[in-house]
Amino acid sequence: MDEALDHKGRNCWDRYGSETEMQAMDGLAGEYVDFLTRCKTERETVQWVLEQSRAFGFSEDIQQGAVVLPFRGKAVLLARRGENPLAEGLRLITAHVDTPHLDLKQHPLHEECQVGLMKTHYYGGLKKYQWLARPLALHGTVALADGSVVSVCLGEDDEEPVLTVLDLLPHLSRKQREETVEKAFVAEKLNVAVGHVPSLGGKESRVRQNVLELLHARYGFREEDLFSAELQIVPAGKARFVGLDRGLVGGYGQDDRLCVFAAFKAFMGAPASAHTQVLLLWDKEEIGSDGATGAKSRFMEYALTDIMEVWEPAARLRHVLGRSKAVSADVHAPMDPDYQDVHDKYNASLLGFGPVFSKFTGHGGKYGASEADAEYVAWFRALLARDAIPWQMAEMGKVDEGGGGTVAKELAVYGMEIIDFGPGVLSMHSPFEVSSKADLYATVQAYTAFYLS
């Protein structure tokens, strides 16, 4: 058969197998592991982006050609001015900084059976049982009535205690075993153990009282301050390399911090070019992109309007956006080695074969989907072919097996060309997600090529 006629995916490990590239890949992966270890909430991720971008000379001064505009510490837009007029469109990559986790309830603290506990309310699509019987950390922000804000990070340092959600012993789990997973693990039992030692003062709920005293001593806040807090329970500990060959990266929050990191690396690595380059990071994607900091908000319009007024007052937002090319940088679900039956193997992606295009998302008969034009896909694959960058075209799973959405549809309404394009993640939405070092490397190459197009 004529080889040119059939399509074969390109294995990143072969493509980037030279000693120099393997070294570059290792360096990048090492930085990524540190990034994952440090950034576990949307605020921490945006803070990291702000610090890094300032080191690259980005500022909130729009007069400069390198701008970083944060919003409420949870969303951020970075722009680097291009040579062409804005009306010729942007090269925009967008990703999300929020991740499934457990939020503390407003009245979290209670005590049962000599154990101090905090009640939680889960955020995003997670499998509840994955959060039991494992070390957890507390991250977040407490706003005090005097206007000051306290940052909390407990359980990450080796010297610090961690928190945990208790699980039922197998000996007494007969009834639980007969339940469906949905019924066996209920949200109201996702309570985090936070104490055991009684307070010396007081008569009732002395463990609870002691936890309050410790919180006050450590952070200076009282129970009422928990009403004005955003405290998240996240898996404790560092991201790690996985496998004897260290080819995989394991860690919490890779959906979508894998794309945040890859896009940020590409953005900062790319020189100014023809089109204005934008990196846009959203919060709230995991719960539908609503609210002031989600992709359905006006943040992007307002930020770009501010930039246009300074750079090119005559430009029209509808032209700038309508003529833009965009990437919705979100992770994909590659073939799971143990659950291959949920995928259509002819339309599934593989870990290690590069970032994956999802021409559309949604579920069932493409409900809720934003679908990229054939012309845009053709443009994109020509771009990637130029540098022989590995990439894949896939659907997330079998039709009617489930589905998912991204921020692509929220931006597609402006008429820009946009497609989902990001690397695969196994154990997605779990406390320990797994990605490929080679896919990360290929994704940075791909996003860089896009910014320079």
Ligand SMILES: [Zn+2]
């Ligand atoms: Zn995602």
